Amino acid sequence: METKQLQFVSFLLGSEEYCVDIFEVQEIINLPTIKQIPGAPSFVDGIINLRGKIVPIIDFRKRLNLNVTEFTRHTRVVIVQVNNRVIGFIVDMVSGVFKIDEADIEVTPEVVTSVNVEYISGVAKLKDRLIIILDVDKILTSHEQNTLEIMKVEEFEQVKK
Amino acid sequence: MPEEFDKFNKDELIKDFINESADQLHILDNDLVELASTRPAASLLSTSEDFYENEEIYTGLLNEMFRAVHTIKGLSTMLELITIKEFCHKLENLYDRLRTQTIKLQEEVIRVLFLSSDVLKGLIFEISTNEKGQVDYISCIKQIDSLLVYEKDGRREIAMTQQAGCLGLLGKAKESLATIKTSTIRIAIEKLDILMNLMGELVIRRNQLEDTFNSIMNKYGSATDLVLLSDVTEQFTSIINELQKNIIRSRMLPIKNLFARFKRPIYDIAKSKNKEIDLICYGGDTELDREVIEAIYAPLLHLLRNSIDHGIESEEEREKSGKQKKGIIKLIAYQQGQHVFIEVEDDGKGIDYNRIREIAVEKGIITEHDNLSEKELLNFIFLPGFSTAKEIDEISGRGVGMDVVRNNIISLNGNIEIKSIYKHATKFIIQLPLTLAIIPSLLVRVCSETFAIPLSIVSENIRILPDEIYNIRNSRVIRLRDILVQLVTLDGLFKNRDSDLFLKGRCPYFCVVLGIGERKIGLIVDELIGEQNIVIKSLGEYLGKVRGISGATILGNGEIVLILDINSLLEITDTNKSSSLRKKEPEYIYGN
Numbered sequence: 001m002e003t004k005q006l007q008f009v010s011f012l013l014g015s016e017e018y019c020v021d022i023f024e025v026q027e028i029i030n031l032p033t034i035k036q037i038p039g040a041p042s043f044v045d046g047i048i049n050l051r052g053k054i055v056p057i058i059d060f061r062k063r064l065n066l067n068v069t070e071f072t073r074h075t076r077v078v079i080v081q082v083n084n085r086v087i088g089f090i091v092d093m094v095s096g097v098f099k100i101d102e103a104d105i106e107v108t109p110e111v112v113t114s115v116n117v118e119y120i121s122g123v124a125k126l127k128d129r130l131i132i133i134l135d136v137d138k139i140l141t142s143h144e145q146n147t148l149e150i151m152k153v154e155e156f157e158q159v160k161k
Numbered sequence: 162m163p164e165e166f167d168k169f170n171k172d173e174l175i176k177d178f179i180n181e182s183a184d185q186l187h188i189l190d191n192d193l194v195e196l197a198s199t200r201p202a203a204s205l206l207s208t209s210e211d212f213y214e215n216e217e218i219y220t221g222l223l224n225e226m227f228r229a230v231h232t233i234k235g236l237s238t239m240l241e242l243i244t245i246k247e248f249c250h251k252l253e254n255l256y257d258r259l260r261t262q263t264i265k266l267q268e269e270v271i272r273v274l275f276l277s278s279d280v281l282k283g284l285i286f287e288i289s290t291n292e293k294g295q296v297d298y299i300s301c302i303k304q305i306d307s308l309l310v311y312e313k314d315g316r317r318e319i320a321m322t323q324q325a326g327c328l329g330l331l332g333k334a335k336e337s338l339a340t341i342k343t344s345t346i347r348i349a350i351e352k353l354d355i356l357m358n359l360m361g362e363l364v365i366r367r368n369q370l371e372d373t374f375n376s377i378m379n380k381y382g383s384a385t386d387l388v389l390l391s392d393v394t395e396q397f398t399s400i401i402n403e404l405q406k407n408i409i410r411s412r413m414l415p416i417k418n419l420f421a422r423f424k425r426p427i428y429d430i431a432k433s434k435n436k437e438i439d440l441i442c443y444g445g446d447t448e449l450d451r452e453v454i455e456a457i458y459a460p461l462l463h464l465l466r467n468s469i470d471h472g473i474e475s476e477e478e479r480e481k482s483g484k485q486k487k488g489i490i491k492l493i494a495y496q497q498g499q500h501v502f503i504e505v506e507d508d509g510k511g512i513d514y515n516r517i518r519e520i521a522v523e524k525g526i527i528t529e530h531d532n533l534s535e536k537e538l539l540n541f542i543f544l545p546g547f548s549t550a551k552e553i554d555e556i557s558g559r560g561v562g563m564d565v566v567r568n569n570i571i572s573l574n575g576n577i578e579i580k581s582i583y584k585h586a587t588k589f590i591i592q593l594p595l596t597l598a599i600i601p602s603l604l605v606r607v608c609s610e611t612f613a614i615p616l617s618i619v620s621e622n623i624r625i626l627p628d629e630i631y632n633i634r635n636s637r638v639i640r641l642r643d644i645l646v647q648l649v650t651l652d653g654l655f656k657n658r659d660s661d662l663f664l665k666g667r668c669p670y671f672c673v674v675l676g677i678g679e680r681k682i683g684l685i686v687d688e689l690i691g692e693q694n695i696v697i698k699s700l701g702e703y704l705g706k707v708r709g710i711s712g713a714t715i716l717g718n719g720e721i722v723l724i725l726d727i728n729s730l731l732e733i734t735d736t737n738k739s740s741s742l743r744k745k746e747p748e749y750i751y752g753n
Contacts, residue, residue, distance in 0.1 A: 035713075035721040035723070037700075037704070037707055037710060037723065038709060038710070039707040039708040039709045039710060040704060040707050044704065047700065047701075047704075047713060047721060048721075049715050049719055049721055052358070052361070052362045052365070052715065053358075053698070054698045054699070054700060054701055054713050054715075054721070055701065056700065056701055056703050056704045058703075085701065085703045086701065086703075087701070087703050140703060
């Protein structure tokens with residue numbers, strides 16, 4: 001019986017190692033010039049010009065309440081696309097790409113970590129270590145207020161009972 | 162991953178279903194309204210001479226409506242949407258009996274037809290939002306059933322066969338007319354979006370090419386090779402310009418489709434207010450970018466609601482003032498230069514300036530002694546929570562509408578104006594850009610940051626000396642010809658920025674006067690950089706709305722420049738409204 005194999009990109013945030021599903025990763029770039037936006041939340045570092053497209057840069061370290069260290073020559077920006085949103089997040093170092101069987105992923109809430117359990121979608125058990133799998137979608141959508149006004153509803157007014 | 166592929170496919174199919182059904186529903190609705198307003202005499206089989214004329218209209222409409230329901234039935238069958246399919250089947254029966262005249266078109270039938278249309282809309286909307294079970298279609302089906310149980314009248318059957326021949330011919334003629342295909346093609350809007358983006362990039366590169374070329378020319382103007390380069394560059398830029406123009410045009414649709422969508426809502430609203438309204442549209446062929454059309458639907462609908470609710474008087478009042486019983490609302494669209502104008506005009510009771518004054522005084526915005534012009538009074542209508550309606554009713558009058566309308570129009574880089582003659586007419590004039598993607602803008606520098614301001618709201622640029630500034634209740638204003646203009650700086654917007662330019666005392670101050678409708682505010686900047694056509698890039702799905710910023714653009718050198726959001730600037734000044742409108746001589750205080 002074949003088990004599904006999944007692939008992840010792992011990186012360092014502060015001193016801890018995390019990873020994300022490789023299908024969500026669009027590309028990994030060097031640290032670019034980030035344009036600050038005055039009114040944005042504090043964990044949004046700003047926006048960048050990615051080949052003509054505006055991409056917001058989130059500092060996951062701030063968002064996940066981790067230690068924020070200085071940028072080094074290893075610092076990278078991982079561009080991800082989740083639910084039609086393209087964002088980039090800063091990591092201190094990209095450590096690699098790995099494949100594991102689906103069976104080796106545990107959905108465990110008992111992992112002791114500084115990251116809010118809500119943002120974790122599981123733990124990858126490698127031969128020598130455990131790597132926390134981040135749920136990028138959750139990180140992006142929690143605490144968000146939907147400011148869109150649904151104007152189209154006017155067109156489809158439902159029959160009241 | 163076959164399952165994922167299937168899901169992707171199904172989502173696409175559902176999207177298509179909803180789009181196609183929406184089209185059919187529009188046809189159904191428009192025809193319903195026509196049917197209800199021009200319905201032939203109760204007994205179609207009377208022997209009047211204009212029998213055939215009415216007949217043609219009647220049958221034509223019903224055939225079209227039958228086909229619309231039939232199409233939706235077919236679409237829903239393909240996707241195994243059983244509830245919708247069965248509902249359509251019932252409705253189809255009703256339309257079939259109507260068009261073959263085995264059922265008379267009476268008030269009750271018309272009511273059920275309207276109800277069915279709404280129920281069908283609701284069922285389809287449920288599919289798009291994935292919330293099933295909200296719409297009560299069962300009671301509607303029962304009502305349709307009770308109509309279908311119609312005793313066949315023997316005499317009617319005979320008369321039917323006599324007319325059948327002519328009806329058949331008329332029917333066929335209408336069918337063949339209906340199937341003439343226009344030379345158009347359906348295209349997913351995302352494909353055009355991609356083209357627009359690429360074109361935006363081209364525009365940026367073209368600007369860069371021009372800049373680079375000019376600087377080379379300045380250094381080595383006379384070299385012969387450069388003459389050749391000059392030719393090529395010129396042709397290149399002119400082709401890009403043409404491409405830009407045509408890609409923008411490919412996304413444009415005639416506005417008459419939008420106007421048609423208002424028929425049914427207006428009918429419903431008017432009915433609920435016991436008023437009769439004639440909607441007259443002009444300029445339906447005027448074209449607008451599809452995105453702009455979608456975005457302007459809700460604001461226009463709100464304006465129309467207001468017209469019916471508060472503009473058009475009741476029949477008795479109208480008769481008393483010598484107007485015709487039916488209220489007239491005109492929707493007029495036309496293009497002028499780089500803008501499209503849409504006017505909403507009604508021949509109702511106009512705006513009561515005195516009443517506005519009263520309410521403004523009541524709300525403490527002005528005092529009884531303030532002397533304001535009609536233009537200035539009109540601006541109050543756009544204040545949040547301001548409404549002259551004595552009771553707040555369900556549809557409008559809550560006073561939350563007009564400010565949202567104005568904000569929406571401004572976010573489209575448009576503008577709105579009101580004109581009114583008390584007791585006679587009211588007109589809203591909306592100005593919209595031809596495209597949302599590229600706008601002419603003014604680049605300014607504030608402290609060390611560059612910002613872009615859409616040129617559509619820039620009224621003028623002036624220089625101010627300190628002694629021209631008056632301080633009124635914590636607000637700085639200047640007198641610009643005959644009105645007072647409130648001054649704002651960006652530090653009010655971005656609280657953590659040290660940009661209170663007044664403190665720096667660098668005079669004269671550069672001031673960009675922004676005008677929205679009759680409202681003017683003055684933005685203090687450090688430097689005017691220049692005008693430039695910029696490609697608007699949204700901040701992306703994630704950031705969504707950031708206070709003070711409506712988007713960003715990328716200059717030719719790759720630099721990102723933020724575009725100022727005028728709504729936020731207005732918000733700051735709205736809270737200081739009380740001070741900026743006094744016409745009487747202010748206290749002279751301010752000195753640097």
